[in-house]
Amino acid sequence: MTKNIIETVKIKTIIDECDGVKTFLFERNGTVVPKPGQFVMIWVPGVDEIPMSISSYNENGEWAITVKNVGDCTNSIHDLKVGDYIGVRGPLGNFFKIPQDTNKNIFLIGGGIGMVPLRFLASELIKMGNKFKFIEGAKVKDEILFANEFLEYQQEDLEFHFCTDDGSYGKKGFTTDLFEHIIESLSVEELKDSVVFTCGPEIMMHKILQICIEKKVEMYASLERIMRCGCGLCGLCVLDPLGLLVCNDGPVFNSHMLTEMEDFSKFERDFSGKKNSL
């Protein structure tokens, strides 16, 4: 197990996705294959090292991360050019388990930059022959991610629903409203045969959890916390009171765990280990 050794790789391609969001592609040595939901630790030499969801992977060993410019480190990532080095550790953590049964009603619900791991999941689901319904939400039209890519899929049994807070793209409102509306017409059996994979703001995922509990729908959410190691040593990404670690026990957690997590949508720890409100 050497997944925590930093490998420095050159950035091969940079794609402007939308306002303040870029995708960076790079090739790695070795044969390790990441799964949707897993993350990598990205080192920007001289700046910082932060966890990042894996955005895509192909058989040629090409990996991608999609980065929103929200702070010092992500700002430095946005300044990188093709040919610059970044350090990569991983893949780390658990992953979204793709249902064996291709007839399941699969919902992917993503908010903002939370779309990243779901994009990787969507491409794997298509590869495995699973149909799904995708609900994507963003604040405004300019922050809607991967829409063109999704609309190119053009396969039967795939549905893409978009919403924005201001109605500038898709429906006006939240992903949770759209989700509630879509499952309204489902029978108890259909709900029982449904599964939700979600990633986005925790307040959104918390609302989705409430809906899923009420409707008795299986649900998995991908969480994010500050971490040093990414591999079960520093303890900063702990979720009380279960003592689960986002890095090693997650980042994907099921609805039973989420229900018992007092920290979910409420608290995170900073680099000192002190607990603060989200």
Added chain:
Amino acid sequence: MNSLVLNISELKLNSPLILASGILGVSYSTMKRLVDVGLGAITTKSIGPKPRKGYKNPSIVEVYPGTFLNSVGLGNPGIDNFMTEIKEIKKFKFPLIVSVFGDSIESYIKVALKAEQAGANAIEINISCPHAEVSSIGIDKNLTFSIVKSMKEELKVPVFVKLNPNVTNLGEIALAAQKGGADAVVAINTLAAMKVDINTKRPILSHGSGGLSGEAIHPIAVKKVYDLYKILEIPIIGCGGASNWQDVIEFILVGASAVQIGTILHQGLDAITDIINGLKKFLKDSEYSSISELKGLAHEFKTQEVPDFD
């Protein structure tokens, strides 16, 4: 009867495994989980007088399989914030060792007294973190003696001293700790080390260098414990790269009374279950009723002092 039960000073441990300081010792909930899967006691992350974020990332990376380099820089929430965590931990009734540091003898004592008041069962003095300023105490026998003596005078709970291996003569520092009244020593802290990325030509850790832990340092730690056992009267807690039950037995054979584990947890909590099961099976198969019966047995063998000539 549980073959793994033992005592260190006043502490009764249900297993010889203790969580090493600096690993996962942040939240009451993780500590409880670790005890549930078999740890006999917990040592918290080193706690200082005030909140401290530590060094930037990269601060923990693997350098060889199972061997890690870190420079966390004593990041901790500060004793006042941590008191609430200690009180939460105390609800679970397992032995809690609070690791403390300060910027003067007085501040060490202040932090330790607060920890004791909140319910710590023992204090581990961190005089040895190789990537922070406190390491200067751990390389000086007089400073080590003074700090241990001063803390023993103020505290009621047992005091353990974590030794800095980055010294010329570890024995004399350990003897100074014993003379100061230490109830046990923990040997060893991480070894000063460094890693440079050849593509970017940069040191990888943000601090430049740090401390090495994990599998690669285990044989070094074994040698240190072996040497200390010959000169110390107080118990030794072995620490350094123990990754399986065999490593734990090895520590005990060279003289450790208990063993701290840390880095192996990058493999998850199952590693603890595996070690506990392995220890129990080994003791049963070799007909020992208690793990303490193995303590120091490696010293019964005469080793060759002078090489053969012709």
